[in-house]
Amino acid sequence: MQVLSRLIGVAAGAFAVLMGGGAALAQIMGQPHPKQLGFQQAATPVMDDIAAFHDGLLIVISVITVFVLALLLICMVRFNRRANPTPSRTTHNTLIEVIWTVVPIMILTGIAIPSFKLLFYQLNIPPADLTVKATGNQWYWNYSYPDSKFDFDSRMLDDNDRPKQKPNEPRLLAVDNDIVVPVNKVVHVQVTADAAGVIHSFAVPSFGIKIDAVPGRLNETWFKAEREGIYYGQCSELCGRDHAFMPIAVRVVSEADFAKWVEDAKKKYARDESAPTAVAAVPAATQ
Numbered sequence: 001m002q003v004l005s006r007l008i009g010v011a012a013g014a015f016a017v018l019m020g021g022g023a024a025l026a027q028i029m030g031q032p033h034p035k036q037l038g039f040q041q042a043a044t045p046v047m048d049d050i051a052a053f054h055d056g057l058l059i060v061i062s063v064i065t066v067f068v069l070a071l072l073l074i075c076m077v078r079f080n081r082r083a084n085p086t087p088s089r090t091t092h093n094t095l096i097e098v099i100w101t102v103v104p105i106m107i108l109t110g111i112a113i114p115s116f117k118l119l120f121y122q123l124n125i126p127p128a129d130l131t132v133k134a135t136g137n138q139w140y141w142n143y144s145y146p147d148s149k150f151d152f153d154s155r156m157l158d159d160n161d162r163p164k165q166k167p168n169e170p171r172l173l174a175v176d177n178d179i180v181v182p183v184n185k186v187v188h189v190q191v192t193a194d195a196a197g198v199i200h201s202f203a204v205p206s207f208g209i210k211i212d213a214v215p216g217r218l219n220e221t222w223f224k225a226e227r228e229g230i231y232y233g234q235c236s237e238l239c240g241r242d243h244a245f246m247p248i249a250v251r252v253v254s255e256a257d258f259a260k261w262v263e264d265a266k267k268k269y270a271r272d273e274s275a276p277t278a279v280a281a282v283p284a285a286t287q
């Protein structure tokens with residue numbers, strides 16, 4: 001299954017390159033495709049494991065469903081009133097009862113062990129190479145790089161701006177300022193929401209991350225993107241009017257490109273420390 005979805009992903013990517021002809025288009029890895037089956041192509045080890053676990057469960061579910069269906073059909077055909085006019089009065093069979101208790105327990109345990117392993121893998125954050133803080137606002141994201149001391153807003157490009165600024169990027173997913181991270185590095189993501197705002201959710205499907213952004217609370221997750229490219233996600237908590245229009249775009253670049261971007265970003269997003277902040281300038285009563 002996973003191999004198949006990989007092949008479909010690669011084929012779709014190749015098709016996109018042929019049709020679009022742009023290098024920038026080939027870079028777009030994490031987005032939905034028309035007629036997509038299954039998950040978006042995995043870009044992190046966590047998402048690889050989620051996809052493998054999902055595919056394994058699909059096999060278990062299918063076998064159980066076929067087995068139960070077969071039992072039902074046998075009952076319907078062999079034990080209906082016409083085929084079996086005088087039913088047996090059997091009520092208990094110890095061996096069968098033990099089997100139908102023990103086998104499901106074994107199946108559930110077999111599912112639970114890899115499931116917990118995967119949960120711990122997701123939740124135990126390895127030593128981080130980089131920290132990014134994502135703050136959900138109504139209705140855009142703000143990303144802060146505490147190591148480099150800058151932050152910036154990231155807003156969706158509308159139908160006027162996108163064709164001008166990022167024509168190769170998908171509608172409703174392209175943003176003005178991407179999160180930029182280095183490839184093959186552990187990125188620690190702190191997630192919260194504007195204190196006066198509502199709950200959002202930071203989710204990037206091809207990274208296998210989805211975590212609530214709650215006002216007054218700092219949640220955290222991590223990812224290690226293993227391939228360069230642009231990966232999209234969306235706010236995944238119904239957060240109000242423009243919930244559908246606060247996408248997330250993560251650009252995974254080489255380490256050298258990341259260092260260059262950080263230097264540029266420090267200048268581009270520099271703040272005048274002496275200036276009053278926007279929050280302080282607006283009286284609370286007007287909000």
Ligand SMILES: [Cu+2]
Nearest residue numbers: 200201235239
């Ligand atoms: Cu939201």
